[in-house]
Amino acid sequence: MIGEARELTVELGDRSYPIYIGSGLIRGVGQVFRDRDFPVQAPVLLVTDASVANLFAAKVEESLTGAGYHVTRAVVPSGENSKSLEMLDQLVETALKAGLDRQSTVIALGGGVVGDLAGFLAASYMRGVRFVQMPTTILAHDSSVGGKVAVNHRLAKNIIGAFHQPEFVLYDLDTLSSLPTREVRAGLSEVIKHGLIWNKEFVNWCEDNVERLLGLEPDALGYALYEAVV
Ligand SMILES: NC(=O)c1ccc[n+]([C@@H]2O[C@H](COP(=O)([O-])OP(=O)(O)OC[C@H]3O[C@@H](n4cnc5c(N)ncnc54)[C@H](O)[C@@H]3O)[C@@H](O)[C@H]2O)c1
Incomplete structure (x- = not known):
């Protein structure tokens, strides 16, 4: 670590x-x-x-x-x-x-x-x-x-x-x-796409935390990227 x-x-x-x-x-x-x-x-x-x-x-x-x-x-x-x-x-x-x-x-x-x-x-x-x-x-x-x-x-x-x-x-x-806003949105949509295929709970979490994700809050983003990569 x-x-x-x-x-x-x-x-x-x-x-x-x-x-x-x-x-x-x-x-x-x-x-x-x-x-x-x-x-x-x-x-x-x-x-x-x-x-x-x-x-x-x-x-x-x-x-x-x-x-x-x-x-x-x-x-x-x-x-x-x-x-x-x-x-x-x-x-x-x-x-x-x-x-x-x-x-x-x-x-x-x-x-x-x-x-x-x-x-x-x-x-x-x-x-x-x-x-x-x-x-x-x-x-x-x-x-x-x-x-x-x-x-x-x-x-x-x-x-x-x-x-x-x-x-x-x-x-x-x-x-x-x-990152330009367009790149943030395009990237997050890929993260959510991963969830739609593999992990419904994660998609629900994204929905609940969409503002934090768009605001690039490190905690939320770190968790989302971790889940998308796993
Ligand atoms: N190898 C794979 O498994 C795989 C999977 C998916 C996509 N891809 C490839 O990825 C490419 C697209 O990647 P992308 O969307 O990251 O595009 P990109 O690398 O072109 O980056 C998008 C734009 O954002 C700029 N940029 C990058 N980081 C920045 C930052 N932190 N701050 C400000 N600007 C920044 C770049 O200069 C560029 O203008 C495509 O070529 C695609 O084929 C590969």
């Missing part, structure tokens, strides 16, 4: 991994790297998009460098168009220039677009390196868990991809407060 995080485990035998959900978790990411024995000498690539970079990248870097890691930031344009082979090619170039090796880690800091793109980079660079998910949208509660990673082809979405599980998922609820 880090700080006040809710923690759950994705059970995959010796590839099981934790999901941390809570407020203020970004500042602990360096410590999680140390606790989980990520090698300090191996460079880390932080992949993020232009909107998210301005908001949170410096905090992630500060935590990692404070724990002794060398981090290179790669910023892609915000939006679905970044899930492309052209962008992957640019990221491979950045990774090579930054000296990423087989012991290295690729971090996805952003929504589902960054998660899918950075995840596919991690799955394919040197035939697979460590991958960490730091989701910053509500919708990414779905995309950051399960290991499905992909880029688009001009003829089809998500058509070039792989399964590559993260080492851990760190979901800092504080990052969600800058």
